[in-house]
Amino acid sequence: MQIVTGAFGFSGKYIARQLLSDGADVLTLTNSTNRENEFGDKIKISPFHFDDIEKLTEVLRDAEVLYNTYWVRFNHTSFQHKTAVENTLKLFEAAKKAGVKRIVHTSITNPGEHSRLEYFRGKAVLERELMDSGMSFAIFRPAVLFGDEDILINNMAWMIRKFPFFGVFGDGKYRLQPIYVEDFAKLMILAGKIRENILMDTVGPETFTYKELIQNISKIILGKERFIFSVSDDLGYMISKIIGWFTGDKMVTREEIKGLKADLLYTDSEPVGTTKLTDWLRAHKDSIGKKYANEMKRRTNREISYLK
Numbered sequence: 001m002q003i004v005t006g007a008f009g010f011s012g013k014y015i016a017r018q019l020l021s022d023g024a025d026v027l028t029l030t031n032s033t034n035r036e037n038e039f040g041d042k043i044k045i046s047p048f049h050f051d052d053i054e055k056l057t058e059v060l061r062d063a064e065v066l067y068n069t070y071w072v073r074f075n076h077t078s079f080q081h082k083t084a085v086e087n088t089l090k091l092f093e094a095a096k097k098a099g100v101k102r103i104v105h106t107s108i109t110n111p112g113e114h115s116r117l118e119y120f121r122g123k124a125v126l127e128r129e130l131m132d133s134g135m136s137f138a139i140f141r142p143a144v145l146f147g148d149e150d151i152l153i154n155n156m157a158w159m160i161r162k163f164p165f166f167g168v169f170g171d172g173k174y175r176l177q178p179i180y181v182e183d184f185a186k187l188m189i190l191a192g193k194i195r196e197n198i199l200m201d202t203v204g205p206e207t208f209t210y211k212e213l214i215q216n217i218s219k220i221i222l223g224k225e226r227f228i229f230s231v232s233d234d235l236g237y238m239i240s241k242i243i244g245w246f247t248g249d250k251m252v253t254r255e256e257i258k259g260l261k262a263d264l265l266y267t268d269s270e271p272v273g274t275t276k277l278t279d280w281l282r283a284h285k286d287s288i289g290k291k292y293a294n295e296m297k298r299r300t301n302r303e304i305s306y307l308k
């Protein structure tokens with residue numbers, strides 16, 4: 001049995017899809033057990049049972065590999081990084097007790113236990129705990145994932161379609177290295193087949209500054225560049241809050257702005273993804289950014305697909 005967290009979400013869906021097409025027996029752990037999905041009865045479903053570690057252990061009993069994508073993007077009244085760290089530790093503990101043979105875990109580029117950003121701190125703690133657990137592990141560190149269900153790049157495209165100009169935080173020279181979600185899922189599954197411990201950055205073949213990313217998206221979807229101007233972090237954040245009042249979302253957080261500007265979505269590692277974002281954008285230029293991708297809606301409505 002192969003266990004995938006969040007198979008009705010973003011990256012977990014691509015991992016589950018690939019595993020099922022390889023003929024594997026797959027179970028997903030999710031708190032969105034009734035979310036619309038493409039798998040029907042091909043996949044087994046279980047809640048996470050974070051409040052009952054014995055139950056969680058039974059669900060994981062003798063599983064071959066646990067592919068873990070579980071995390072929360074930002075702190076909110078109804079979910080917190082702190083809880084995500086505690087829950088992930090429970091998942092590791094249950095997996096160990098249950099005899100799971102391997103954990104393939106998703107982290108982030110540049111985690112740091114002393115980071116001022118809780119996202120990157122929490123991810124670093126989890127990496128260390130998994131490496132110290134005695135279990136066989138692969139830890140992958142993507143910078144940004146792109147694909148139909150992605151939020152960041154989709155919503156940049158949405159803004160580019162809506163407004164004749166685009167405000168960037170500061171100089172816009174901080175960099176990002178997006179990796180295609182299908183490339184990422186394939187790497188996760190490859191890592192599930194071996195037993196050597198792995199810790200690696202998983203970035204795509206193109207590096208963009210934030211400004212270059214906006215210009216590339218604009219040229220591909222509109223055939224022209226958008227006027228880009230620099231805004232302070234405070235002003236940019238205020239604008240995102242105003243847009244958030246209309247969309248009912250938290251578009252970006254102050255932590256995410258800091259993470260971007262500190263170049264934390266950039267590494268000097270060799271790319272491992274092969275799909276270029278620019279090629280993918282060309283193939284999806286009529287759909288990308290047509291609809292706003294709403295993180296809060298995904299969290300509050302646990303029945304509809306990420307694509308709605």
Ligand SMILES: NC(=O)c1ccc[n+]([C@@H]2O[C@H](COP(=O)([O-])OP(=O)(O)OC[C@H]3O[C@@H](n4cnc5c(N)ncnc54)[C@H](OP(=O)(O)O)[C@@H]3O)[C@@H](O)[C@H]2O)c1
Binds near residue numbers: 007011031072073
């Ligand atoms: N997306 C990116 O661009 C990106 C970039 C770098 C690193 N990563 C890392 O990649 C992993 C997967 O990201 P993803 O975008 O593919 O995530 P996702 O599919 O939206 O969510 C992954 C899992 O986390 C759970 N989850 C997400 N937000 C939650 C919340 N607020 N409260 C409770 N549970 C929540 C989901 O629960 P349900 O099953 O109940 O839906 C799902 O099981 C994460 O560890 C993330 O840190 C992502």
